[in-house]
Amino acid sequence: MASPAASSVITALPETTDPLKIYTTIASLRSYRHPLLSTKSLGFVPTMGALHAGHLSLIRTAAKENDSVAVSIFVNPAQFAPTEDLAVYPRTLHTDVALLESLNAEFSADSTTRGRIEALFLPSVAEMYPHGIPLEENAQRGAFVTVQPLAAKLEGITRPHFFRGVATVVAKLFNIVQPDIAYFGQKDVQQSIILKRMVKDLHFPVQIRVCPTGREVDGLAMSxxxxxxxxxxxxxxxxxxxxxxxxxxxxxxxxxxxxxxxxxxxxxxxxxxxxxxxxxxxxxxxxxxxxxxxxxxxxxxxxxxxxxxxxxxxxxxxxxxxxxxxxxxxxxxxxxx
The missing domain is CATH 3.30.1300.10 (Pantoate-beta-alanine ligase, C-terminal domain)
Incomplete structure (x- = not known):
């Protein structure tokens, strides 16, 4: 992923009149969120970037249902095995930011949309995993979340590490962002079921909203x-x-x-x-x-x-x-x- 600027709050595409606010540290994101906890509902769309129409549909739904929207882009190493495609996973940060800016312009022109994207969270790996995150699971140190036996089925059979990484990073993001509603696509149905169980068992005050799978014209699920x-x-x-x-x-x-x-x-x-x-x-x-x-x-x-x-x-x-x-x-x- 392209490296974000070193400051905790940076401005993307400065030529725009109402730029997207980008937060790269947990402390800066919390400074945005805390004053709004009792006054604004927040919809949250966590992503790994390389945004496509399916992601944009989730963000549009979040903006219609909430006073404000936060989006995160973080390619999470914990859900990749050493043999998987972390190094070449698509990273298109500049294009992603431009798409989010365009969405905000769309929301401003649409009277039926309640909110807009008020925060883009772009944490570093060091910010999210203070003890580091080697891809070999037995070498990892720190706190992790597992949801058993759901995580060992279907996707978990061939990717036994995967849902441990997903549940851990989403738990961290929920703790940092403190959203009212988090939006996920149905394509990752097992992920949604696992995250709903995690939210229930760990008592997160977050509603999980699962939206229809975005598809290409020939039916292929967007990814x-x-x-x-x-x-x-x-x-x-x-x-x-x-x-x-x-x-x-x-x-x-x-x-x-x-x-x-x-x-x-x-x-x-x-x-x-x-x-x-x-x-x-x-x-x-x-x-x-x-x-x-x-x-x-x-x-x-x-x-x-x-x-x-x-x-x-x-x-x-x-x-x-x-x-x-x-x-x-x-x-x-x-x-x-």
Whole structure:
């Protein structure tokens, strides 16, 4: 990530008449937040930067529902394993700041929007992890948050370090920013379930708001990592969502017959579509139908309780210079009333 200025409050794009305020230290961010605790509601959108339309949609929702909005950009080392893509994770700070400035101009012109972005938090790794944060988990020192057994399922099977890092950094951010509502996208559904459990168990006075997944016109879930796909893999990538939709359709068909629904039949319909090709090979890491609270795999689905369809694939490199790319996606099967 591009290095922020050394001062605790810096101004981005000084040519604008109403610049975005950027805070790089915890103390400076708290000095902004404390006077507002009893007078203004604060919506918070934590990100790792490389902002796309999905992020902007979250910020727009936060601005409509709150008096003010805070956004953070922090590429969190604790959720990367030593073999993962921390060093090359997309960092587009100047573009990100310009997008946030444009959003504030949009909010000023829209009478239906309550708030605007009043703070962009850009902490350093040293600020967030005073004891350092080596990627090897057994070498890490300090306080960390784990949410078990949720963190060991689905994504946690192939990335056992991941949700420990996510829960830890979000707990830190909630403690620093003290938002009333925090906004997350449904694409990371397991993350949302884990963070809701963390907030409940640790008594954070924060509401978690999960917003619909931002999608490209062909259905691919928006992700900062999509830039890694390249043309050939990008053309194939929407098959993941298509497979989930096929399983959803089968679930609806079976549920309409009454009674519980066989999970194996639902998953089989999607897996018919999710077949790796020779030109663009990929590995299915999981294709899951689980309950919405504990993420336990289901044998049958009670339509009165609902469930979550989720999947992950790892797409292999197909051109020189590429690395593998993981895609995740999900569809919530809402409980019938």
């Amino acid at each position: 900062s990592r999509n830039v890694y796909l390249g043309e050939r893999r990008r053309a194939i990538a929407p098959v993941l969502y298509q497979a989930l939709r096929a399983s959803e359709d089968e679930y609806r068909r079976l549920a309409a017959q009454g009674g519980t629904v066989d999970a194996k039949a639902v998953l089989a319909k999607g897996l018919e579509l999710l077949q790796p090709g020779k030109d663009v090979p990929f590995e299915i890491e999981y294709f899951s139908l689980a309950d919405l609270q504990e993420l336990e795999e289901l044998g049958t689905v009670d339509p009165k309780k609902g469930a979550v369809l989720s999947a992950a694939v790892r797409m292999s490199p197909v051109e020189e210079g590429q690395g593998p790319v993981r895609l995740i996606d999900n569809i919530i099967l809402e409980a019938e009333e």
